Amino acid sequence: MAMTLAEKILARASGRETVAPDEIVVAVVDLAMSHENADLVRNGAFATGIGATEMAGVWTEGRLWFKIPSTIRIEVAGELRPWVSAKDLILFIVGRLGADGADYRAVEFDGPVIRRMTVASRMVLANLAMEMGAKVAFTPVDETLCAYLAERAGERLVPGDRYAPDPGAGYERMLEIDAGAALDEPQVACPHAVDNVKPLSALGEVPVDQAVVGSCTNGRLEDLAVAARVLEGRRVHPRTRLLVIPASQQIYREAMRLGYLETFIAAGAMVNPPGCGPCVGGHQGILAAGEACISTTNRNFIGRMGSKDSQVYLASPAVVAASAVAGRIVHPETICEETAHERELSPAAR
Amino acid sequence: MSENSLRLRGKVAAVLGDNVNTDLIYPGRFLNITDRAMTAEHLFELACPDLRGQIRPGDFLVAGKNFGCGSSREQATAAVKYAGVGAVIAASFARIFYRNSINLGLPLVVSKPALSKLRPGDKTEIDLAAGIIRNLTTGESIEAAPLDPRAVELLEAGGLIPYLRQKHAA
Numbered sequence: 001m002a003m004t005l006a007e008k009i010l011a012r013a014s015g016r017e018t019v020a021p022d023e024i025v026v027a028v029v030d031l032a033m034s035h036e037n038a039d040l041v042r043n044g045a046f047a048t049g050i051g052a053t054e055m056a057g058v059w060t061e062g063r064l065w066f067k068i069p070s071t072i073r074i075e076v077a078g079e080l081r082p083w084v085s086a087k088d089l090i091l092f093i094v095g096r097l098g099a100d101g102a103d104y105r106a107v108e109f110d111g112p113v114i115r116r117m118t119v120a121s122r123m124v125l126a127n128l129a130m131e132m133g134a135k136v137a138f139t140p141v142d143e144t145l146c147a148y149l150a151e152r153a154g155e156r157l158v159p160g161d162r163y164a165p166d167p168g169a170g171y172e173r174m175l176e177i178d179a180g181a182a183l184d185e186p187q188v189a190c191p192h193a194v195d196n197v198k199p200l201s202a203l204g205e206v207p208v209d210q211a212v213v214g215s216c217t218n219g220r221l222e223d224l225a226v227a228a229r230v231l232e233g234r235r236v237h238p239r240t241r242l243l244v245i246p247a248s249q250q251i252y253r254e255a256m257r258l259g260y261l262e263t264f265i266a267a268g269a270m271v272n273p274p275g276c277g278p279c280v281g282g283h284q285g286i287l288a289a290g291e292a293c294i295s296t297t298n299r300n301f302i303g304r305m306g307s308k309d310s311q312v313y314l315a316s317p318a319v320v321a322a323s324a325v326a327g328r329i330v331h332p333e334t335i336c337e338e339t340a341h342e343r344e345l346s347p348a349a350r
Numbered sequence: 351m352s353e354n355s356l357r358l359r360g361k362v363a364a365v366l367g368d369n370v371n372t373d374l375i376y377p378g379r380f381l382n383i384t385d386r387a388m389t390a391e392h393l394f395e396l397a398c399p400d401l402r403g404q405i406r407p408g409d410f411l412v413a414g415k416n417f418g419c420g421s422s423r424e425q426a427t428a429a430v431k432y433a434g435v436g437a438v439i440a441a442s443f444a445r446i447f448y449r450n451s452i453n454l455g456l457p458l459v460v461s462k463p464a465l466s467k468l469r470p471g472d473k474t475e476i477d478l479a480a481g482i483i484r485n486l487t488t489g490e491s492i493e494a495a496p497l498d499p500r501a502v503e504l505l506e507a508g509g510l511i512p513y514l515r516q517k518h519a520a
Contacts, residue, residue, distance in 0.1 A: 024500065051424040051450035057510050060518075065500060099369045100416035104445045133419060135445055193369065280378035280421070299420060301373040303396040 002166035004071035005138050006106035009046040014066075021070035021172070032058045044141035044163035049130070069104055069135045070172035071165075072097075075111035078180040083332045085226075086121035087218055087296065087316040089113070089179060090128040091187040095197025097175075103133030105172065108165060110140055113179045119148040120220040127217050128298055131194040140164075186331060188294075189314035192302045200319065200331050207239065210293040211324035213317050214245030214272075215279050218296035221251050221258075223317040228260040230321035230332055231267040237327030242269035243285045245277055269324070278305050287312070294323045356502065358457065358476045360436045362468050363409035364401055370413050371420035372447065376429045378421070389425045390432035408436040410476070412468045415440070418447025424454065431456040437476055439464045439483065439494070452501045455509035459483065461494035468492070478502065 001018045003011065011019045013027035030045075032055060050058070058064055074093060094101075107129050114122065122139040129137035139145075141163035149155040157163070186200045213219070213227045224246060236242045244264045246252040252274055255261050261271050270284075278285030279297040287293055287306030293313070295305070300312035313329060322332040374397045376389060383389055393402040411430070417440035418426060427450040430438065437457040441464070451458050457478055464483055468474060473486040481496030497505070507513035 024498065049422045049446055051422055051427070051446060051453060053424060053453040053510050054449055057453070057514060060514055099419055100442060100444070103416060103419075103442060131420075133416065133444055280381070281373075282378065282381075299371075299373070301371045301420060303377055304373050308396040 002168040002170070004073075004106065004169040004171065005044075005108055005163070005165045006046060006069055006071055006136055007169070008162075008166070010066055010068055013046070019068045021068050021170075023068045024065055025068060026063050026065050029058050029062060029064050044138070044145070044157070046136055048136045067104065069106040071106040071108055071169070072102055072173045072175065073108045073110070073165075073171045074175045074177065076109070076113040076177045076179050077111050078113065078178040080113060080179045081183065081185070083186055083316075083318055084179070084183050085186075085316045085318065086117055086124040087128075088183055088187040089177075090125045091189050091194075091197050091314065092183055093175075093177070094128060094132045094195050095187070095189070097132045097195075099132060099193060099195045101132040101195075102129065102135075104135055105133070107132075107134045107137040109137065111177075115140055115142055115144070117144075118222060119145055120222050123220070124218060128194070131298060186316055186319045188319070188329065189300055191300055191311040191313065194299060194314065196300075200315070200329065203313075203329055206292060206294075206313065206329040208294045208313075208323055208328060209239065209291040210241045210243065210278075210285060210287060210295075211236075211320050212243045212245065212278060212285060212293060212295035212297060213320050214243070214247065215276065215295075215297040216247055217298040218317050219245055219247030219251065219274070221254055223296065224251065224255045224260045225258070227317045227321040228255075228258075228263040230318055230336055231269070231325065232263050234267055234325045234335065236268035236324045239327045240324050241285070242267070242321075242324040243272055243278065244269050245272045246274050248274050267325075281305050294320050294329055296320050356478045356506070358408070358410075358436050358478065360408035360410050360474060361406070362412055362470050362472045362474055363405045363435070364398075364411055364470055365465065365468060366411065366413040366417075368414035368441075369416045369419055372418055372423050372426035373420055375418065375426040376423060378423070381423060381425060383425070386425075386428040387432045389429040390434075393429040393433045402433050405433050405435060407434040409434065410468075410474055411435055411438045412464055413438065413440040414465055415442045417443050418451075419444035422446040422450070424450045427451045427454050427456055437478075439468070439476070441465055452504050453510040455505060455507075455512075457497075457505055459494050459497075461492055464492050464494065478505070 014025035126137040146157045190196045287310035289307040289309040292311040318332040323329045380392045439459040441462045475484040478497050481494045483492040483494050
């Protein structure tokens with residue numbers, strides 16, 4: 001029987017020949033990590049979040065019950081326009097499917113646009129697929145991914161059937177998106193829901209008190225590279241605080257080596273340590289009543305980043321950096337003339 | 351839980367909308383609280399803090415689709431449970447919130463029609479295993495999904511940890 005990738009992996013892990021959606025299986029867990037890390041999806045693995053008590057169960061039992069999810073397949077063809085990134089694409093998709101559009105389902109992302117993406121960009125898709133309820137999200141196990149794994153982990157993975165859905169697998173829903181036609185411009189998730197997505201030009205005048213580039217969603221080196229290019233030689237608007245939060249110590253250090261941190265500081269930004277920080281309303285960047293923030297993070301619920309009377313908009317690193325300079329939400333092209341072609345030439349996005 | 355406790359009786363404390371996320375249920379700023387019973391003091395802190403004072407032990411919450419979406423924080427489930435809520439009835443639940451609740455011993459009932467057939471204050475009875483809700487105030491029966499036998503087993507034990515303790519003691 002032809003199976004989706006989620007079905008294949010869960011069949012293997014539960015010692016079954018085949019499985020079908022809605023069946024319950026008990027699967028062997030290979031890796032249990034504390035804190036959610038949806039980004040594991042890059043690995044051709046079935047990676048899904050669980051709660052703390054359930055984690056204790058995994059530690060005790062080494063196994064976990066799963067309901068086999070049905071799968072939504074999303075194929076993205078065409079070409080992303082200048083200043084339109086993986087973040088804009090996934091915001092567009094979340095807006096279209098809704099906050100529960102993939103609840104309890106697996107999502108397979110594929111198509112030429114995805115296959116041309118860096119691994120870092122693919123992680124953004126997987127990260128935000130959770131905001132439409134997805135249990136797991138896959139991007140292709142291809143040469144790009146295998147080269148990434150070889151470099152970082154010395155892992156010699158070979159793309160093949162094991163890491164791909166079967167031809168003719170049954171999908172609950174297939175979505176085909178022509179990236180160039182569907183996304184004219186950057187997308188913004190407006191308060192107070194991640195699926196409240198609008199094209200940037202539909203927003204009107206939105207002044208921002210704070211801008212945040214970083215976090216698990218968009219704090220990777222290529223994100224910081226784009227923000228640095230937008231901020232190079234410019235100053236953050238006097239009304240706005242710009243916080244930059246690298247996703248990890250390694251990225252922090254690399255950004256320092258490449259001079260991005262210098263650019264941020266020269267522009268008037270604060271560079272904060274890696275971590276969740278203001279995204280979860282934790283510390284350093286908590287919004288006061290009446291404040292508005294544009295952020296590359298993953299959630300904009302009421303009170304998420306501070307006061308219940310604050311507003312959070314979600315967007316790409318380029319839009320957030322440009323908005324920090326303008327003091328209001330703007331398209332990056334209003335302050336720079338950089339093209340997508342130039343962006344591809346930036347060292348971090350290679 | 352005894353077998354009888356799979357039949358719950360209470361009144362509807364509140365009827366909520368769609369996509370009630372875990373930040374609304376339990377804001378991130380209180381994640382440093384590790385005593386589960388104390389999480390109840392911050393239930394719905396930002397959205398409707400008055401509600402927690404109105405919940406009597408065994409009361410039900412009713413909601414639309416995707417209840418518990420957003421962060422996987424288990425404190426959201428704990429806050430609902432330790433505020434005294436006997437069960438949450440919703441059109442659908444976000445995946446992790448669902449698992450967290452069964453694991454902590456908080457009964458959840460999936461029912462699409464409940465949202466339009468239960469009002470705050472309605473006396474209500476739930477048969478978890480059979481998947482039937484009865485509005486005792488109006489006399490109406492409301493269709494619900496029966497709980498998976500695995501979930502029933504966990505709820506009867508009082509949650510995943512007591513369940514595993516029993517299993518390993520046997």
